[in-house]
Amino acid sequence: MNIPIEVQKLFFPFAFIGFGIFTALFPFHTWVPDGHSSAPTAASMFLAGISMKLGGYGCLRVATYLMPDAAHEYSTIIIVLACIAILYGAFATMMQTDLKYINAYSSVSHCGFVLLGIGMLTKTAIDGAVMQMVSHGLMTALFFAVIGMIYDRTHTRQVAQLGRLNEDDAIYFNSVCNCGFVFTWVYQALVVLLLR
């Protein structure tokens, strides 16, 4: 079934922005930091790990798949918004002092990569967008879990109030954090090697 181009152009923005809000599309991302930080640990993990990915899935599977002409037409706008989200999210993260806000703003940045991949409309970029959804889902859920563990013990999420934790905990938490990041990079590097 092909939808007429005029109809696609009319309805694509509604569908894409609707799902995009769920996946932190700039400038509709402002719910993400407050939503993540006010939710309990399990809800934050679910929200960042699964719910936000539903938005990316909708942008790809519903908006782009049903209305490819409009997706092609609006791809420039999607890419610009994604680039703003990537940079803005990364710099905003640097200014945060609360661990949950740090992870939430980094999610804005990382979800920007998903939208960038979708906006590029190439096979490799869309594959990368889907892989980014999975890897970010696992990584950010792990980070929220670790933040919850730290908060349970210290009753604070403020970076300045944490400092060095119990030595055993420091080793454990640090190894968990590093695993999240090191293996993500390994994963990405391997993808590049395999593709070449």
Next chain:
Amino acid sequence: MTVFMGSWQKADAFYRIATIIACASIVVTAVYILRATGKAIMGPVVNNEHLSLGDAGWNERLAAGLLILGIVVIGIAPFLLKDLINPGTNIIIEKIAAVIK
């Protein structure tokens, strides 16, 4: 990284510039994550009560361990994920390719 490769495949200057801007954020990401981890976990002692905190329990280790396992498995064998993704994305790409041509 796959997103960057896919983006770079488009030859127009606009797409290349967008890819470079997106890549630049990797540096910022490294800075904020190392800074936050360093300050929160490996910084100077600011509260002596934190020195007597207990270790993570089995349930916490299990939850974190499962997520780490997922990250490690995908990290070591991304083709497992790629094989799952390909049939779904191929359908979308076929539709997009028909439009772009």
